[in-house]
Each structure stands twice: as C-alpha cells, then as structure tokens.
C-alpha cells in the first residue's frame with residue numbers, strides 16, 4: 001500500500017475533546033480518495049495531519065513504506081513529498097503566475113526551473129498567463145495556478161482542501177472535469193476533501209465518509 005494511515009487520533013490543544021478518532025485508511029498508488037463530511041467534521045484536520053502541519057496524539061502515517069509520524073518519528077512537512085492546495089489557494093498576490101510556481105522549486109538551476117514552470121503552465125492550460133497576477137485571473141484559473149505550484153516540485157501525494165467550494169455552481173462541473181484530466185495526466189495519488197456528494201462521486205475512486213472525526217464507511221465511488 002502506498003499510503004497507510006493507522007488509528008490516527010488528534011485533539012487541538014485548547015479543545016475539550018478529540019477532533020479525529022481512530023482514523024484508518026490505506027490508499028493505493030494513483031488512487032483518488034475523497035473524504036466526505038459535514039463542516040466541522042475534521043476533514044481539513046486530517047489533511048493537516050497527513051501534510052505534517054499537526055502532530056497526532058496517537059497513530060501512524062506511512063508513505064511508500066516510510067513512517068512519516070508515529071509515537072517516536074516525525075518527518076517535517078517539507079520532507080514528506082506531500083503537496084497541499086489550501087481551500088483559499090493561498091497564492092502570493094504580489095507574484096505573477098510564473099513566480100508563484102517558481103516559489104515551490106528549490107533544488108533546480110534557473111534553466112531547469114523555467115522548463116518546469118512552462119511544463120506546469122501547459123499542464124493546467126495557462127500557457128499564456130505566466131506574467132499575470134492572481135487578481136487578473138478567474139477563480140478557476142487561480143485554482144489551477146495553485147495546483148500547478150503544488151505539483152511543480154513533483155510531490156508523491158497531493159492533498160486538496162475543498163477544491164470546488166470557491167467556484168460558481170455553473171462552472172463547477174466544467175472545472176471538476178478539467179481538474180480530473182490534470183490529475184489523470186499526472187497519475188498522482190490524491191486525497192481531497194469536500195462536503196459535496198456530487199464532487200465526491202465525480203472525482204473519487206473511493207469515498208471515506210467522516211462524521212464528527214470518525215470514519216462511518218469507506219465506499220467505492222461507483223456504488224455511492
């Protein structure tokens with residue numbers, strides 16, 4: 001199994017009770033998994049734990065046979081090979097599209113960076129938009145920049161937090177389709193979270209139904 005999450009538990013320091021309880025799931029390489037649940041159910045927290053932005057009180061996360069976190073190990077976020085796209089995209093407003101993508105590229109010379117930036121712009125169909133600033137783009141285009149920036153350093157796992165929540169309803173299915181194509185082209189393993197059943201069904205191979213921090217059921221998307 002590519003991703004193994006075992007008995008994950010987590011409580012925010014000032015919170016009265018655990019927000020994640022005994023969360024376990026295994027994920028195959030190239031699989032697209034959706035965590036579906038109501039607001040406040042702990043979806044973003046699961047992604048933060050996988051990314052290494054929070055430390056679980058119990059449990060283990062393994063990626064590609066390597067333990068990222070357990071009672072004695074903690075691999076920091078930048079060493080996990082995990083890319084996360086935040087719900088609000090978190091683009092740098094004072095940087096162009098190309099500069100935003102460049103930001104994630106560390107261990108490359110300038111020529112390699114330019115090459116990778118162009119590759120990513122093509123992947124997300126923004127070939128002519130490299131010199132634009134985020135405010136000059138639509139919501140859907142900003143989202144694709146965020147995905148391009150996250151995929152540029154070649155993470156082995158992509159986390160998407162509510163990828164469609166900031167988009168107009170009419171555009172939603174079109175953009176979902178575009179993102180699906182981008183993800184299939186990269187054949188990357190994905191965990192995305194949403195409160196929307198249609199998003200889950202349209203994008204995921206399997207759906208993890210989360211309620212108040214606990215897994216209720218894991219179902220194949222075609223059976224959902």
Ligand SMILES: Nc1ncnc2c1ncn2[C@@H]1O[C@H](COP(=O)(O)OP(=O)(O)O)[C@@H](O)[C@H]1O
Pocket residue numbers: 012013014015019037038039040041042043044045046
């Ligand atoms: N930094 C924090 N400190 C304390 N409680 C938090 C913090 N972030 C989230 N929570 C609480 O944890 C629960 C789960 O939140 P979250 O993972 O953001 O849910 P979701 O993404 O499913 O809406 C909620 O009750 C929320 O209020």
Ligand SMILES: [Mg+2]
Pocket residue numbers: 043044045161162
């Ligand atoms: Mg959330």
